[in-house]
Amino acid sequence: MFDKYLYALGRGVRGAKQALDEASRLPDPAAGARDITPQPEADDATPDAPALIAPAATMRPRKALVFGARPLVMGIVNATPDSFSDGGAYLDPAAAIAHGLKLVAEGADILDIGGESTRPGYRPVGAAEEIARVVPVIQGLATACDIPLSIDTMKAEVAKAALDAGASIINDVWGLKRDADMARLAGERSAYVIVMHNREAEDGSIDIAADVLDFLRRSIDIALAAGVAREKIVVDPGIGFGKTPAQNLVLLRDIARLKELGHPILLGVSRKRVIGAATGRARPVDRLAGSLAAGLMGAERGASILRVHDVAEHVDALKVFAAVVAARN
Numbered sequence: 001m002f003d004k005y006l007y008a009l010g011r012g013v014r015g016a017k018q019a020l021d022e023a024s025r026l027p028d029p030a031a032g033a034r035d036i037t038p039q040p041e042a043d044d045a046t047p048d049a050p051a052l053i054a055p056a057a058t059m060r061p062r063k064a065l066v067f068g069a070r071p072l073v074m075g076i077v078n079a080t081p082d083s084f085s086d087g088g089a090y091l092d093p094a095a096a097i098a099h100g101l102k103l104v105a106e107g108a109d110i111l112d113i114g115g116e117s118t119r120p121g122y123r124p125v126g127a128a129e130e131i132a133r134v135v136p137v138i139q140g141l142a143t144a145c146d147i148p149l150s151i152d153t154m155k156a157e158v159a160k161a162a163l164d165a166g167a168s169i170i171n172d173v174w175g176l177k178r179d180a181d182m183a184r185l186a187g188e189r190s191a192y193v194i195v196m197h198n199r200e201a202e203d204g205s206i207d208i209a210a211d212v213l214d215f216l217r218r219s220i221d222i223a224l225a226a227g228v229a230r231e232k233i234v235v236d237p238g239i240g241f242g243k244t245p246a247q248n249l250v251l252l253r254d255i256a257r258l259k260e261l262g263h264p265i266l267l268g269v270s271r272k273r274v275i276g277a278a279t280g281r282a283r284p285v286d287r288l289a290g291s292l293a294a295g296l297m298g299a300e301r302g303a304s305i306l307r308v309h310d311v312a313e314h315v316d317a318l319k320v321f322a323a324v325v326a327a328r329n
Helices: 002-008 011-024 092-104 127-144 156-165 180-189 207-226 245-253 255-262 273-279 287-298 309-329
Strands: 072-078 110-114 149-152 169-170 191-198 231-234 305-309
Touching: 002 092, 002 309, 011 156, 072 092, 072 309, 092 110, 110 127, 110 169, 110 191, 110 231, 127 149, 127 156, 149 180, 156 169, 156 180, 156 305, 180 207, 207 231, 207 245, 207 255, 245 255, 245 273, 273 287, 287 309, 305 309
Parallel strands: 072 110, 072 305, 110 149, 149 169, 169 191, 191 231
Antiparallel strands: none
């Protein structure tokens, strides 16, 4: 159903593929890094990136991010070769754009586009390669739909290119603590910011809820100090990031504790290992039922956004959730 649109992209998609091929041949300064995430790269030149960004006049205005009676559904678009669930399926820009538009048709309120996997043991990529992966996708989606677009990155250079291409949300899995320029960029561009809790390594001895709250409070302070509007900050407990299986379950059970931070809560649990551990489903694609259960539990406890792979199913589940809630009153 997207053939005509994808054909219209024409030269833009072919240029994106060429840029991706060129970027993939660049030396990766983060290769071999021992840290579980790459450090900010100082001189990661991206000479081809400006040519990939559509003129502002061709971008459709974004809908406002409005929190209402039900959680918003954030659809995942992984423009990566190695994401844990669908790595490689949408590495081609045309495929990623088509998938994003499919999620919009299914009812997604937001699309989250990422160009670097953050699964355990992932291969870090440089900013140039990440930009080449995500900018053509954001550019195409920004001209074809009007819902808010989010860039899933921990690099300010990538976030800037994404904002230029039409994104309006920065989703940082290190809560503005990996790249000193990220908070400043968000403040200057009046972007929404999702700050996620993360840890270098698991530690089963700590009070994980207290650790999450302390981490996120500091992230919020960083954002506010950089000029990010308080109403544009969203918090994420980081299910699956630097936590034991038991700690992930505790956070899902006690997600309502994050309400004390005073910001909307994003829950990203779709298809994750915690679902597999509870259900015995080894393959991520077989974890839909468990993901729906966790998502609805999160909605009941106060989550404002559910970040999911299976949009249509979550939209339907949340419609039933909203109907039941309305019937109580």
